[in-house]
Amino acid sequence: MKLVQIISIVSYFAITSIFAAIIWLYIDALSLRFEVKSFLKFLAFSLLTLAFFFRLTQGIFNANFSNLEFWLQSSALWLILASYLLDYHSKLQLLTIIGIISIFFLKNYALLAVQSFLISVVILQISYSTKHKDLIPLISGFGLLSISEFFNHLEKVRGIQNFSLAANFVLLFASLTFFYWLWSYLAIRFSLGKT
DSSP, X not given: OOHHHHHHHHHHHHHHHHHHHHHHHHHHHHHHOOOHHHHHHXXXXXXXXXXHXXXXXXXXXXXXXXXXXXXXXXXXXXXXXXXXXXXXXXXXXXHHHHHHHHHHHOOHHHHHHHHHHHHHHHHHHHHHHHTOGGGHHHHHHHHHHHHHHHHHHHHHTTOXXXXXXXXXXXXXXXXXXXXXXXXXXXXXXXXXXXX
């Protein structure tokens, strides 16, 4: 196996595992109280887990799930964007127009990059207006996911060499930030930080 392929498998395994763990976070939230926003996030992270699982299997078995993986990930990102736009504190509902326009002009990795970026912007606005500093890792995670997808776009669509390696490294850092965000919520939920 080449180094690029190994890093790809590790990064996809890491992000798939983290997204699967985030699903349990929303299952726990839904078990306490049903909210549409939490349900949309549960569905979205379930779809993201499946999308990155298909990317992982593509790297291991050389299977081709690219269309299925793209639609799963794109649908998941739309659900996440909608769930944050439904938040009471969100003031950026007009970003929906940019999202709709991007569907017509962008394809594949470029669309995924824009979707992830829009999610980061919406969460940043909510974090800023509510003073929730615990959302910063989530903002960073989606920002890094956006950069990773943009790097994939540069290599696979534009033909620029070695950007998939950079995309996989950025995806590893995105997994770490998503893990940090998950851990902070688990620490709050189960009081893990108290002695």
